[in-house]
Amino acid sequence: xxxxxxxxxxxxxxxxxxxxxxxxxxxxxxxxxxxxxxxxxxxxxxxxxxxxxxxxxxxxxxxxxxxxxxxxxxxxxxxxxxxxxxxxxxxxxxxxxxxxxxxxx
Amino acid sequence: xxxxxxxxxxxxxxxxxxxxxxxxxxxxxxxxxxxxxxxxxxxxxxxxxxxxxxxxxxxxxxxxxxxxxxxxxxxxxxxxxxxxxxxxxxxxxxxxxxxxxxxxxxxxxxxxxxxxxxxxxxxxxxxxxxxxxxxxxxxxxxxxxxxxxxxxxxxxxxxxxxxxxxxxxxxxxxxxxxxxxxxxxxxxxxxxxxxxxxxxxxxxxxxxxxxxxxxxxxxxxxxxxxxxxxxxxxxxxxxxxxxxxxxxxxxxxxxxxxxxxxxxxxxxxxxxxxxxxxxxxxxxxxxxxxxxxxxxxxxxx
Amino acid sequence: xxxxxxxxxxxxxxxxxxxxxxxxxxxxxxxxxxxxxxxxxxxxxxxxxxxxxxxxxxxxxxxxxxxxxxxxxxxxxxxxxxxxxxxxxxxxxxxxxxxxxxxxxxxxxxxxxxxxxxxxxxxxxxxxxxxxxxxxxxxxxxxxxxxxxxxxxxxxxxxxxxxxxxxxxxxxxxxxxxxxxxxxxxxxxxxxxxxxxxxxxxxxxxxxxxxxxxxxxxxxxxxxxxxxxxxxxxxxxxxxxxxxxxxxxxxxxxxxxxxxxxxxxxxxxxxxxxxxxxxxxxxxxxxxxxxxxxxxxxxxxxxxxxxxxxxxxxxxxxxxxxxxxxxxxxxxxxxxxxxxxxxxxxxxxxxxxxxxxxxxxxxxxxxxxxxxxxxxxxxxxxxxxxxxxxxxxxxxxxxxxxxxxxxxxxxxxxxxxxxxxxxxxxxxxxxxxxxxxxxxxxxxxxxxxxxxxxxxxxxxxxxxxxxxxxxxxxxxxxxxxxxxxxxxxxxxxxxxxxxxxxxxxxxxxxxxxxxxxxxxxxxxxxxxxxxxxxxxxx
Numbered sequence: 030x031x032x033x034x035x036x037x038x039x040x041x042x043x044x045x046x047x048x049x050x051x052x053x054x055x056x057x058x059x060x061x062x063x064x065x066x067x068x069x070x071x072x073x074x075x076x077x078x079x080x081x082x083x084x085x086x087x088x089x090x091x092x093x094x095x096x097x098x099x100x101x102x103x104x105x106x107x108x109x110x111x112x113x114x115x116x117x118x119x120x121x122x123x124x125x126x127x128x129x130x131x132x133x134x
Numbered sequence: 135x136x137x138x139x140x141x142x143x144x145x146x147x148x149x150x151x152x153x154x155x156x157x158x159x160x161x162x163x164x165x166x167x168x169x170x171x172x173x174x175x176x177x178x179x180x181x182x183x184x185x186x187x188x189x190x191x192x193x194x195x196x197x198x199x200x201x202x203x204x205x206x207x208x209x210x211x212x213x214x215x216x217x218x219x220x221x222x223x224x225x226x227x228x229x230x231x232x233x234x235x236x237x238x239x240x241x242x243x244x245x246x247x248x249x250x251x252x253x254x255x256x257x258x259x260x261x262x263x264x265x266x267x268x269x270x271x272x273x274x275x276x277x278x279x280x281x282x283x284x285x286x287x288x289x290x291x292x293x294x295x296x297x298x299x300x301x302x303x304x305x306x307x308x309x310x311x312x313x314x315x316x317x318x319x320x321x322x323x324x325x326x327x328x329x330x331x332x333x334x335x336x337x338x339x340x341x342x343x344x345x346x347x348x349x350x351x352x353x354x355x356x357x358x359x360x361x362x363x364x365x366x367x368x369x370x371x372x373x374x375x376x377x378x379x380x381x382x383x384x385x386x387x388x389x390x391x392x393x394x395x396x397x398x399x400x401x402x403x404x405x406x407x408x409x410x411x412x413x414x415x416x417x418x419x420x421x422x423x424x425x426x427x428x429x430x431x432x433x434x435x
Numbered sequence: 436x437x438x439x440x441x442x443x444x445x446x447x448x449x450x451x452x453x454x455x456x457x458x459x460x461x462x463x464x465x466x467x468x469x470x471x472x473x474x475x476x477x478x479x480x481x482x483x484x485x486x487x488x489x490x491x492x493x494x495x496x497x498x499x500x501x502x503x504x505x506x507x508x509x510x511x512x513x514x515x516x517x518x519x520x521x522x523x524x525x526x527x528x529x530x531x532x533x534x535x536x537x538x539x540x541x542x543x544x545x546x547x548x549x550x551x552x553x554x555x556x557x558x559x560x561x562x563x564x565x566x567x568x569x570x571x572x573x574x575x576x577x578x579x580x581x582x583x584x585x586x587x588x589x590x591x592x593x594x595x596x597x598x599x600x601x602x603x604x605x606x607x608x609x610x611x612x613x614x615x616x617x618x619x620x621x622x623x624x625x626x627x628x629x630x631x632x633x634x635x636x637x638x639x640x641x642x643x644x645x646x647x648x649x650x651x652x653x654x655x656x657x658x659x660x661x662x663x664x665x666x667x668x669x670x671x672x673x674x675x676x677x678x679x680x681x682x683x684x685x686x687x688x689x690x691x692x693x694x695x696x697x698x699x700x701x702x703x704x705x706x707x708x709x710x711x712x713x714x715x716x717x718x719x720x721x722x723x724x725x726x727x728x729x730x731x732x733x734x735x736x737x738x739x740x741x742x743x744x745x746x747x748x749x750x751x752x753x754x755x756x757x758x759x760x761x762x763x764x765x766x767x768x769x770x771x772x773x774x775x776x777x778x779x780x781x782x783x784x785x786x787x788x789x790x791x792x793x794x795x796x797x798x799x800x801x802x803x804x805x806x807x808x809x810x811x812x813x814x815x816x817x818x819x820x821x822x823x824x825x826x827x828x829x830x831x832x833x834x835x836x837x838x839x840x841x842x843x844x845x846x847x848x849x850x851x852x853x854x855x856x857x858x859x860x861x862x863x864x865x866x867x868x869x870x871x872x873x874x875x876x877x878x879x880x881x882x883x884x885x886x887x888x889x890x891x892x893x894x895x896x897x898x899x900x901x902x903x904x905x906x907x908x909x910x911x912x913x914x915x916x917x918x919x920x921x922x923x924x925x926x927x928x929x930x931x932x933x934x935x936x937x938x939x940x941x942x943x944x945x946x947x948x949x950x951x952x953x954x955x956x957x958x959x960x961x962x963x964x965x966x967x968x969x970x971x972x973x
Contacts, residue, residue: 132668188846384629
């Protein structure tokens with residue numbers, strides 16, 4: 030298992046840098062992920078999407094479908110790509126500290 | 135070599151050859167029913183074969199018996215066997231050699247058949263004029279076979295050695311097989327060139343063989359040719375050249391086997407899933423002897 | 436650039452630490468513009484220094500399997516011994532009754548004529564890299580079986596000049612190499628003798644999985660294992676599946692102005708629709724289109740919320756017979772419990788092959804419930820007159836991708852074309868098509884595999900022939916000013932095409948959109964006032 034240090038915490042991650050122990054997540058970790066992808070400051074919009082994602086994951090064991098994310102946050106897909114450089118699946122989920130989606134999605 | 139050594143040598147080899155081929159075929163036939171692994175296009179689907187379709191193209195296909203046509207299979211195999219259609223379509227650079235080698239072999243086999251007929255004509259004391267016609271045919275078939283086959287086999291040897299796409303995939307055994315075939319064709323040409331009544335001599339030899347005449351004899355050149363042919367026949371069942379017969383199974387038992395499960399098969403399948411499994415990966419949970427069916431079922435409890 | 440040394444079969448067992456070959460993008464076959472400039476592409480993502488220290492990286496610079504470097508020589512030797520034991524089990528009736536006959540037929544009769552090579556999309560697209568030649572992997576495997584699993588194999592190997600070393604280098608490379616083939620079986624179609632290198636590759640994967648416990652995480656641990664436990668390799672639980680469908684039903688009811696309601700667990704329904712859960716999550720319009728078509732045609736249908744009755748995928752088909760049998764058996768048991776008349780398999784190619792044909796000889800007795808493809812199911816509906824269509828609503832360029840598992844493997848070729856010729860005035864074929872199609876490049880499980888940098892392999896090499904074909908089919912409208920529809924009626928194909936399209940920016944540069952067959956049928960319905968296909972608009 031790969032490891033990286035983010036916001037002073039040693040984290041187990043997969044080969045794409047997604048956290049494997051979602052319980053260790055903190056808001057500082059989200060900020061640190063953002064920094065790595067060139068987003069120096071997380072705005073309210075970022076947090077709205079991240080919190081929704083994370084809470085959805087914790088309740089349902091899976092990331093929400095994009096359609097749902099769009100509807101619940103009120104952001105367009107384009108807006109989501111503006112907020113998260115690699116898009117909702119590759120950036121937002123990672124920053125929210127949930128594992129990468131696998132299996133035909 | 136003269137006298138009774140000949141019939142003993144030849145008939146033993148023929149017997150061993152047949153026994154080995156029967157063994158190889160039985161081994162294939164007796165293998166367990168396997169899971170379906172068909173591949174389109176399947177020629178026995180007569181109406182849909184032209185576009186590669188199968189009975190699964192039919193809405194609720196299980197409602198009627200799906201007929202299997204026989205004729206298109208024969209046509210398919212004939213194109214393959216006599217014209218090497220697959221190689222022509224997908225590997226044209228190899229085709230001239232593959233085609234001629236195969237035809238060389240077919241013609242040599244056909245010539246053996248003619249020598250047998252000639253032996254019968256000799257036994258039956260058919261008029262010499264008729265015999266001469268058959269001797270001529272046998273000679274032409276045999277010599278054409280030798281020449282065509284030699285062209286093919288030399289081409290294949292050179293291609294295998296010189297073409298980088300083949301060289302790495304050719305082992306000693308590949309060259310040995312081709313050289314063996316070349317030896318048949320070359321020895322045939324030599325025997326023919328050194329003999330002024332080639333087919334006649336072989337006809338007489340074949341007659342003496344079948345009448346088990348202790349006076350059976352032949353020239354050194356002819357004898358070598360015959361020995362090489364029969365040693366090759368002995369060698370063949372140990373090689374990939376058995377594809378002349380196993381090709382039937384690769385097609386009928388796998389590629390074209392789209393038979394839905396039937397009662398006879400169900401009984402066999404029930405036995406098969408009752409067999410112990412020894413795979414060692416943890417998820418298989420074979421415990422070196424749990425039964426296939428139980429392993430599959432258990433996960434579902 | 437220095438000329439590469441010709442790769443030999445025995446190189447597989449030499450220098451375990453070194454890559455067997457290096458892939459240079461400029462050696463791949465060219466693509467049409469604007470995709471012909473390799474410097475404008477993302478390239479191949481190199482392994483990080485950390486990955487280089489942890490992972491085995493001795494094949495081609497791509498990494499799909501995240502195989503960790505062994506800690507000691509003893510550990511390496513243990514794996515090698517296990518592999519050798521596995522070779523023998525493949526030839527054992529009890530362990531491998533499922534494929535023993537096809538395997539032996541393919542192993543024993545190849546004459547190395549290389550007729551299959553040029554049929555392979557991976558080999559050809561790569562600019563004919565020896566390592567991807569269909570016979571390269573197969574011949575090594577054949578020599579290993581002959582040497583280690585057959586009597587007298589060791590001295591015969593020397594005598595025949597077909598000796599090959601079995602060591603850590605050999606097995607670690609073969610493992611990764613087994614996942615450079617999409618199991619599309621184009622090679623098998625060309626073999627004059629009937630040898631199947633796709634089958635050989637799958638047997639190799641099976642040996643690794645069933646004996647060593649080595650399988651791609653996405654196919655096994657987060658694949659079949661998760662599916663049997665939670666319900667779906669996506670991690671979608673039954674309650675979440677229902678909740679999601681409810682959400683989608685409402686969403687589409689709102690946007691289309693017609694009532695859509697998914698039926699769940701309806702006992703005695705005529706039809707159990709078996710979608711892939713990935714369609715619910717990533718292509719919900721496909722699932723909705725099925726619901727609309729069934730309702731309009733008056734079909735009694737249902738989905739199942741049993742584990743794993745709402746996810747028809749069966750990754751066992753790609754790597755493991757036991758897992759294949761477990762998943763297929765579960766699917767059949769669910770249909771039996773619901774007392775449906777038949778299962779209709781959704782737009783998922785490998786589900787078709789796994790359930791319709793391969794599992795046909797695993798499901799005995801009353802588990803052998805009739806199973807039909809959505810294609811013939813739709814054809815019957817479309818031409819029944821129950822639904823009114825206006826083909827002019829589909830008046831945009833459409834081409835059809837033939838999923839290998841539905842077309843080449845099952846021979847379902849024409850019904851989908853009859854539908855498209857009727858409903859899509861600008862339908863055009865790719866060349867070649869039908870049973871001669873090119874694989875999307877995501878077959879054999881590659882579509883769901885995305886670890887390290889394997890997506891670069893899928894986009895650059897495995898999917899290259901397909902991309903070329905798609906672009907050529909639309910060469911009359913090369914620019915994005917005209918929206919074009921690529922009908923790919925298989926979830927794995929769609930996902931693989933998304934990988935290709937994202938890599939090259941195909942949607943933006945060429946205006947090509949990926950979708951299934953059901954969406955085109957619904958889009959042409961007279962009853963629907965609003966367009967169903969929205970070209971990426973919300």
